[in-house]
Amino acid sequence: MYLLEVFLCSKITQAIAGKVIATHHLAAHHLNSEHLTCHRLASKDQKAVDLDHLNHYQDVVTYLYFSYVLLDPKPMLRALDFKKLRRQVNISAKSWNIIKEKHPLKTLIGQDRALQAFEFGIGNKSRGFNIYVSGYPGSGKRAAINHFLEEKAKGEISPGDWCYVNNFKEAYYPKKLGLQKGGALVFKNEIAKLIEEAQIALLKAFDSKEYANKRQEIFDEFQQKEISLFQDIYQKASSNNFAISRTPIEIRVIPIDDAGNPISDKTFRKLSKKKQEKIIQTRDMLMMEFNALLRQNRELDKERKEAVIQLENDVALYAIESLLEELKGKYKKNHEVIEHLEDVKNDIIENLGEFLKVSNHKNRITSAPTHRFLEYEINIITDNSDTRGAPIVMELNPTYNNLFGKVEHESDMGTLLTNFTLIRGGALHRANGGYLIIPLRELLLNYFAWDGLKRALQNNEVVIEDASERFGFLSTKSLKPDPIPLNVKIILLGSPRLYYLLYNWDEDFKELFKVKAEFDVSMDYSVANAMDFASVIFKIQNENNLLPLDHKAISHLVEQSCRIAKDQNKISIRFGELSDILHEAHHYAQLESRNQITSDEIAKTIEAKYYRSNLIQEKIIDLIDRNTLMIELEGSKIGQINGISVLDLGDFMFGHPNKITVNVASGKDGLIDIERESKLGGRLHTKGVLILSGYLGEKYGQNKIISLFASLVFEQSYSEIEGDSASSAELYAILSSLSQLPIKQWIAVSGSVNQKGEIQPVGAINEKIEGFFEVCRHRGFNGKQGVMIPKGNMDHLMLKHEVVQAVEEGKFHVWAISTIDEGIELLTGIPAGKRLKNGSFSKNSVHYLVDKRIEALNKILSKSSNEKK
Known part of the structure; x- marks a missing residue:
């Protein structure tokens, strides 16, 4: 009986396929696939024919017949028009000339927020508002x-200015002086002039006859006092037959005879003991009195020295006071300067000897740093005179x-x-x-x-x-x-x-x-902003003496700025990168002996930079071409899909396809992410995989427990995988494996998914599309290949001209979707299906087939559990 049903269904399939093939190649493909499956089962022993598969086959046949033949289903999701893949900018020659001649040049554009904050910070002088x-x-x-x-x-x-001066009281702690703008250099010169003039004045004063006379008067006065002081002691010594001898090292009181000659030791010993004692007693008395007079004389010497010092101080003060008074009058409001001038005056007076030793003062100022005159220098720390x-x-x-x-x-x-x-x-x-x-x-x-x-x-x-x-x-x-x-x-x-x-x-x-x-890195695209952008480019050109740009070159540059911003509705204002492009284009224009930079030089610059950096990408493409990295671009496969990974090398980012496979079996382990289990999956990737479990539970677990084992892996991936941009591709592979519907291998998928089945935008969308495009170009286009992206990424499309051209010629395609249902329909050619009031799904849709497969797996698990009991 089973063989007969298979045979009849096979014939029905052939009949339906014959009708449909003329109107819908995709339907015919699925019908023929089911026919081949049942034919294979029928060729085996009848015990090998699985009743569930036969029922599944009959449902598919019936659904395909009603969907494609009788109901005239809705057309497949259309690929994006090539005009939506890149913003086209066309600045005319006239507009470019107006921009160069009349448009105001702006130093910065698109940074109103930053400049407003900056202006506030500059104007606010309160503490902490740096x-x-x-x-x-x-x-x-x-x-x-x-x-x-x-x-x-x-x-x-x-x-004002700041400088350091010597601390004459404690040299270890130099003093600061604050002066008005430009005052430090002036004060430095004034002090140098003061020291020079002070030395001249002092030398003149101390070389004067008046100073010599006054000094001599002091010496004469104290000499007379000294004579008067010792006159009595000398007379007393003479009257007692003694002579007093003073030398620098000793004082001697010597007995003499009547002739005035010193008594020798021999004569002294011949005297009677009584006379000897009297002589010694008289000598000691004279010595005591003379020592007392010497103490008085030392006081006289001290007074004489003080008198001389006072004279020198008075002379010095008189010589330099007029010089200092002029500076004191000038800086009378600056107490620190007045205090320093007083210290300078006092130090000069205290160290007059330093000023009087050498007559050539200029030699002193330019002498070694250890010279004492260095103490009067002014060390300028800040000079704001200019x-x-x-x-x-x-x-x-x-x-x-x-x-x-x-x-x-x-x-x-x-x-x-x-x-x-x-x-x-x-x-x-x-x-x-x-x-x-x-x-x-x-x-x-x-x-x-x-x-x-x-x-x-x-x-x-x-x-x-x-x-x-x-x-x-x-x-x-x-x-x-x-x-x-x-x-x-x-x-x-x-x-x-x-x-x-x-x-x-x-x-x-x-x-x-x-x-x-x-500071932002981009601004909104508008005509006004584009003109501002062009004026900044013109300013960069003039400041760097670059060749002039023609209108097509500036248009190309605006397009490139949108690509740098990764958004059709944004203009990049990272002018450092754009300036590099201009300089390189200038170089190529000079090599071609051109008198201006054209769009060709801009394009050549972009391509040259790409070529200098894409060696790794070419190596990977070569591995794919040689099937070392196993990527399929033809046919359909169950539980297998091409995701797209991005490799960021710092200076270069590119996408390349990754084969993602899923195997489903009966079990309780749920969704197993092999990347996570092998510790090759990052946290964001793990999050994306866990979201898939949430989607499956919400979609198919409302009226039953989902018991299955599904293993998910990135094939031939041996480094850490991060991000959730492949989560939609992983979900498609799971649905394919559960429904046993094959996925088109010529479509690569990018996009993350949430628990509600909505496709979310991802990053690096241009690099991902271009990466798959490069692989397809090397393998050879078949007219069907393309990339499925989130609809939310449409504004981010700024693809290379060659990709846009291939789409225009029908060699390559880009589809934008917003839900998992749209994506699975495109990948399988089978409607996703809708949930019915009874909790099931529309007959023979993707969701219907997945739901039935989950029920079959649950039955197998339940049967296995009962057998163990």
Whole structure:
């Protein structure tokens, strides 16, 4: 009986296929597939004929007959028109000339949000409102900031100067001096002139006859006092037959005879003992009195020296007071300068000898750094004499020393020595009163720089000290200069990722950088924006002395900017990348001896960059051509589909097909992701696979338990797989395996799916389409090949011209779908089916066949469980 039914169904299939083949090749394909299956079963022993399969076959035959012959089904999903695969831009020659001649040149376009935030940050002088400029490389943020600051800083007041001077009381702590703009250099010259004039005046004063006479008067006066002091003791000694002898090393009281000659020891011994004792007693008395007089004489010497010093001080003060009074009058409002001038005056007076030793003062100033006159030097830290408006400083190498300055040392006989003239300022000193721009990544890479910057902003002062000393490491003895008050606006340049990392993990960051200016990488496509874009390109051309572009070249460049933005409705404003294209096109135009850049040079530039980077892609395509990587582009397969993976090499990203297979059997293990089990699946890929279980449960598990075993794998994939963009392809393979409906292998699939069966947009859609296109081109087009993408990705299509041309010629196709039902219909040629009121699905649809297969698997599992019991 079974054989007879198979035979009859086979004949019916042939009859239906004969009718349908003239109107619908796809229906005929499925009918013939079922006919071959039943014919194969009929050729075997009748016991091998499976009743479930026979019933399934009969249902398919009946459904196909009604669907394709009697009901005139809806047409298959149409591929996208080639015009939707790429935005076509056509700027006329006239419009291009108008842009070049009349359109206002803009430094930055498409960054209104960032510029508004930046303007607020610059205008807000409150504490903590420093600016973090967030953006990706090539967004033009650095050029925009420079231009904006230059305009803003012109209208601001220039800050004053800062310098360090010697601390005459404690040289270890140099003092700071704040002066008005340009005042540091003036003050340095004034002090140098003061020292020179002071020496001349002092030399003249101390060489004068008046000074010599007054000095001699002092010496004469004290000499007379000394004579008067010792006159009595000398007379008393003479009257007692003694003589007093004074030498630099000793004082002697010597007895003499009546002739005035000293008594020798021999004569002294011949005297009676009584006379000897009297002589000794008289000598001791005279010696005691003379010593007392010597003490008085020392007081006289001290008074004489003090009188001489006072005379010298009076002469010196008189000589330099007029010089100092002029400077004091000029700087009377600057108490620090007045105090320093007093210290200079006092030090000059205290060290007059240094000024009077050498007559050539110029030699002293230019002598070795260890010379004592160095103490009067002015060490300029910031000189804003040539600054117009507020200073703008960009520190591209923000090391600790480059930011905060340092104290240098010099080697002298193997010993490191330093002094206040070796203090060097940093970027914070130069930017004080203005703006300091720092790239954040470089700042974080330099030890101590980030912590030091935060401390400076928190304390509003710049401290120059050795980093090792700050953190308690051993270091050579150094100086401790006075901190300089800090008033600066810090502008950090960094990526969004670094911003969020610091915001979440550094509690000081959010308090110190309260303004975020985020630069975009694209802007909306509009006629006005396209004109602004073209004007910026014209500006880049002029600034870099490039050959002029014709209207077709600028049109091509606008199209390329849309491709860079990965969106038909966006224009990329990453002008760094676009500038590179212009420079390379300029090079090719020069090689061809052209006088302008045409669309051909732009196209050649893009292709050349692609060729320089796609070696790996060509290697993979070669492996596919040689069937080392087994990718099928012909025929239909059950439980097998071509997904598309993307390989990102940094400078180049490309797509290539991956064979995805599914096997289904009876069991309770559910959906097994071999990639996850082998630890080759990333978290996002695992999420995508788990969503498939949710879809299957919601679709087919409303009135029954789903008991099955399904293994899912990316064939010949030996590295980690990440992302969920292949989840729809995986679901199609599962549905194919369950329904036993073959999937067209000439269609590659990309798109993620949610639990409701909706197809979601994915990234790198252009690279994926072009990757499969390259494989098909190498294998040879058959007129049916193409890629199925999410409908949400249609605006992201900016495919290469060659792909668009192949679609226009019918060699290649792109389909856009929004649901799994649309996709499975395209892949199998069978309607997806609708859920009926009774919970089942429309007869012989994909969902109907899947549902029946799940029921069959459940029965097998139930039967197996009963047999075990």
